[in-house]
């Protein structure tokens with residue numbers, strides 16, 4: 001039981017030490033949020049609900065062999081999914097909440113493609129890869145805001161990024177890949193505990209989500225939710241970003257109906273993911289960033305950036321002075337839609353691990369309201385767009401290097417082909433052991 005409290009208490013400890021946006025990671029007992037992001041009936045309540053602190057469950061220390069051994073090492077085996085997840089999926093399907101859209105097939109170097117007869121731009125499908133925007137999802141930042149966020153971590157390059165973010169007191173959203181958390185647990189803990197940055201879901205092994213069955217989508221999202229939840233004192237991420245920005249109404253509905261997840265995309269792409277593969281150069285990334293940062297402030301910027309390589313991290317570090325010099329207000333991307341960053345966090349940043357819920361205006365899933373505006377119309381400056389359609393290869397796959405020798409490697413580039421693009425019942429006793437666990 002004591003160890004069940006450790007993770008709950010730990011962020012408290014750390015907040016005390018680091019004391020930045022404490023409220024953001026504060027853990028407090030007592031009052032519940034007045035509003036919830038999802039109603040009590042939402043399945044996500046049951047899927048990740050923790051028992052009370054006295055439930056006797058021991059949470060293995062993040063990074064320990066016991067912790068790691070409970071998760072898939074590579075693409076989740078759908079025959080091994082927790083029954084509760086598949087039940088939630090079945091219920092959503094039966095309730096007619098998951099559109100019956102065929103899977104895509106993907107050949108390397110091309111966009112995932114639908115079978116003939118399925119129009120990716122039809123509002124009922126609305127594939128982001130084909131530049132269809134589903135209303136209600138976040139693509140743009142408010143005017144004058146630079147949304148800070150990084151995909152594909154944690155990876156070795158994250159160490160440099162974390163140091164820089166901390167030194168500059170910047171809060172960012174990290175869209176993390178599940179197997180990379182397994183392989184780089186220390187960097188995960190650093191981002192969450194020490195930086196108090198925001199953790200979001202970027203799937204377990206980084207596939208094109210439209211190529212997957214509903215069950216495979218559940219595996220990719222569910223395990224990533226689980227490892228984040230069990231490694232952050234019970235926080236349940238509210239946001240996810242599809243790898244390559246590839247999703248449609250079906251993928252979106254599975255994420256939302258089963259796990260309560262909402263999408264954050266981007267409106268500009270430096271293609272920094274291809275810096276290591278010759279797809280772009282530091283000069284080209286610098287030029288694009290310069291153009292956007294000195295361009296119009298409406299809409300604000302959500303630029304696709306990666307903590308994938310030293311180069312991609314350097315691209316952000318190099319642009320940072322211009323972000324500040326041009327008067328952009330920086331916000332962590334997960335702060336942009338408004339409300340809390342975790343599903344079980346109230347407006348004051350308090351998280352109640354054994355309760356999941358919250359307020360959000362998730363747009364109705366009615367596909368009919370879909371607009372098909374092109375992603376690239378966001379334009380700052382009419383400039384460039386991110387993406388030359390899908391031809392740019394999006395295929396390198398970077399191995400997440402670690403000492404564990406894990407067989408998994410998370411595909412790490414992102415390059416979307418298109419331009420889309422805590423109740424801590426005041427248990428101070430737990431604090432001392434928590435220091436052992438997490439420092």
Ligand SMILES: *[C@@H]1O[C@H](CO)[C@@H](O)[C@H](O)[C@H]1NC(C)=O
Nearest residue numbers: 049050051057070071226230
């Ligand atoms: C996550 O924590 C729950 C208890 O809240 C436990 O039942 C589950 O086995 C843990 N998952 C893993 C993969 O360790």
Ligand SMILES: *[C@@H]1O[C@H](CO)[C@@H](O)[C@H](O)[C@H]1NC(C)=O
Nearest residue numbers: 286289290293318319321322
């Ligand atoms: C571009 O590179 C120059 C020279 O290194 C640097 O001063 C500037 O901050 C960079 N700008 C961006 C947006 O990366």
Ligand SMILES: [Zn+2]
Nearest residue numbers: 151152413414
């Ligand atoms: Zn990615």
